[in-house]
Amino acid sequence: MAHDSNGLSDRVSRRKFIATTGATGIAAIAGCSEGGSSGGSDGESGDGSSGDGGSTDGGSTEEESTETATEQSLSGEINITGSSTVFPLATAVAEEFQKMHSGVDISVQSTGSGGGFENFFCPGESDINNASRPIKDSETQNCNSNNVNPHEIKVATDALTVIINNENDWATEMTVDELAQIWGPEAGSGQTWADINSDWPDEEIERFGAAETSGTFDYFTEVINGEEGAHTQDYEPTEQDRTIVQGVTGSQYAIGYLGFAYYSQNPDQVTAVAVDNGNGPVKPTLETAKSGEYAPLSRPLFTYPAMSALSEQHIAEFCRYFVEQSANTELVANQVGYVPNSQEEMQTELDELNSAIEEANS
Template sequence: MTENADGVSAGISRRKLLATTGLAGAGLLAGCTQSNTGSDQNGGGDSDGGSGGESDGDDTTPTSDVLSGDIEIAGSSTVFPLATAFGEIFQQEHPEVNISIQSTGSGGGFANFFCPGETDFNNASRPIKEGEMQQCEDNGVEPVELTVATDALTVVVNNENDFATEMTVEELKTLWSAESAPTTWSDVNSDWPDEEIEFYGPTDASGTYDYFIEAIIGEEGPGHRQDYSATEQDRTIIQGVEGSEFAVGYMGFAYYSTNTDRVTAVAVDNGDGPVEPSLETAKSGEYAPLSRPLFTYPSKQSLAERHVAEFARFFVDNTDNEQVVAEEVGYVPLDADQKAEQVDKLETAIEEANA
């Protein structure tokens, strides 16, 4: 196993979802998906069981019964546990496929790995930017945007904090804006204690960072404060907030959902009263403005490789899997219409890649 710069082992879930839970390996997803991958052992992509049909490449190119090859994935720390969950189960189904996943941040993944053509997928917690699209185009890489879940970006405080468990969007903006840059809680709200704030959050390579600016600070505003402990490791944010009574941080909901005893989630008031982050409030849209879509971007060029295309199908075919996406990882699954749209988009891309 290899490790990225932040010490995240490629191919291993931070939560070790599949090693210890009742997923029972490949059996669970094999029963929940209509993906071609479920029948590759009996004839690969030529099976009639695929959700999106067969590509031209499968019709004209002889294939073996066994999928094999390497798949390189980088990008969002938020999407990391979902990609890892599906990757590990896919490898149980197809042990000769090696899937390596790095948590580099959405922007770090695009700039340093995906757009230079070094990875097959980039996970992202926000849409690809115009500059990243241009970088990819300059290198002959064509991203295919696939929505895979919905997240509730979560602000957390220490469990001893009994004063800021509810915050307005304006208070969050004051906390994190480079312009206001408060040093004590009383600088944000005069009713709060005159205690120094410790800040923890993702780096500027993170899609979570970008989305927080868009949703809370404003893209035309003064920008995100830089005097905070920045990391691509969400567990470090949890540890920091847990260890300091007057700390605050933010991250994807999945990491909070497995640490609810260690930190407290802040209910966000967007004008209609405070709403706590949850799968239900994210799905309904009540948890505004911090509900957001999550993405993975396969390279169309990589989709010409059968094992990459089959993993992409497997990933998308399971975006409506309640047990894995919601119960095990902690995100809102796609509904049937959303999934069908992503399946169609992927199948079109695979067909074009094999044309």
Template sequence: MTRQSERTGASLSRRKFIVGAGAAGVAGLAGCTENTDSGGSTDSGGGSTGSGGDSTESQTLSGDVDIAGSSTVFPLATAMAERFQSQHSEVSVNIQSTGSGGGFANYFCTGQTQFNNASRPIKGEEEQQCSSNDVEPVEVKVATDALTVIVNNDNDWIGDGLTVEQLNQIWSAESPPETWADINSEWPDEPLELYGPSDASGTYDYFIEAILGEEGPGHRQDYSATEQDRTIVQGVQGSEYAIGYLGFAYYSENQDSVQAVPISDGDGEYVEPSLDNALEGKYTPLSRPLFTYAAKSALAENHIAEFAKFWIENATSREIVANEVGYVPLSEDEQTEMMDKLESAIEEAN
């Protein structure tokens, strides 16, 4: 068993705010819109203030930016929105944590938001729904996550960790185990208490793809499902026999409350979830890309386009993406690729 040792010190209080806001579900950042504190809001970590700070110096941006989608991407979107609004006080960024699928179905593909955050790629049926409403999604990778399995701090029997096979056994809808002893006879004969994201979450979808297999029997449904990651942490924290899974950022915010479980992908080596292990490709199969999707037509509006470019120009910042939020930043090559895609979409929208 392991506790991630990378601590972020001064950024802790900010990240606690972000996670708390995510649990609230809807976060209109009006308070941040008027924030003119230059102490932290304009610090991008890598020395870049993004295109929102340079290319628009001679113009005033104004208007609303509406974002729905993934609770996993929510804290990263919030961090970028805070900084953008500190430079453009007449822009209001409103973010809803609805789950990837909920955001696509109820907000983005119906034309109510300009962006949808997602912790997995858009599905074919979602693309069809968008198309039927004349919404053309532009996929932009914004970071890499290490999906994290957590257990209670009093769990002292798992030892080195869990295998992918054991995770499959725990969460599969086919003959799911009822007790820990059903997984390993040496473990306690006590009921499993399971916590995880709902089926509206991209984390749920990715877990099925990576652990259960899309052609398998599916995800068991006798568990406490929620769209709020803080609820998963609280559930696991409250029971010795609990287990759950969620995005790394929410675990990293609660390292004293729960334990992260190292995972073996069948080679006998148990790998802990960490930013470095995800970046190096060691944490398989649970490291995954994170996205935001922009509606191409909305990019014709200056404040929408400038916010999107600002996000990508700061997506390589270790200070923001890794230290403050808890994800792996884009590489410079990835940043160039995403910016080229974004610039092309903006040009086509105008």
């Protein structure tokens, strides 16, 4: 993946890619390697294995030839389900992996974190499940009952973003309590902006948010409303974040919430709300998410391969590559829109993954 003179065009291409795949919620990455060399990461990734097979120094050594042959010999299918928030990152990583391993067919499907665990991963129908919150104990038990043992990998940090229509000039800053009044279980049809703040318009609030199968739904309700699942039913639920953007764009009195990556691809279409958690309003940015200043809506993002899947070489190598790329600032931050792992975090995740792979093959 060239990140120097082509950085802008890469970024524009990724934005178009997210806009199209985000609407459908599924990406089949087979055949993306045409015309590509090995296309690994830039220097940000800190890896020296899966991501740097493309450069030579003028002569092919026997060792280099062996490495190339090993890379090209990988083949098989990888089925990835889960979080719509992690979807654009997983798809971007899968696309780059395909450039080095054309024999590996990867399908990434946006099903929601919970929907992915319940309907695909725990029943053994997918190899990896992405999640925008940690796996629940009940989900782990469900997986274990089907002899599926998940391994947790932190791949990035998100600034979960509340968005409003660009013509909304009254609620650009909101407290956690005001958000709780809008999104709590008691909020219902007929509630107006003036009901939240008497200085705001006496116009009914239109809500667009994550479906109950989404990890974003779980996380948002827990940190804003104080209890997982404590969420109004009077809203338009969806697993497709692009639909939330479109809904908020279409009404001056609308509000929604979604992963920062989708907002960062549409910064001119909607307005991000600055959230006041008691220390003054803070806008969602990669910097405020990384520092923890954007509270309480900064959150870690995960992917969960099954231990049994890690016994397959092509899946193990993809997971290693995903971990290595989690520290790639150009890919994770600039192209997708999340906070990358630090080099230390990446190495910790890689060490733990390698241990899991060794265990899976023992």
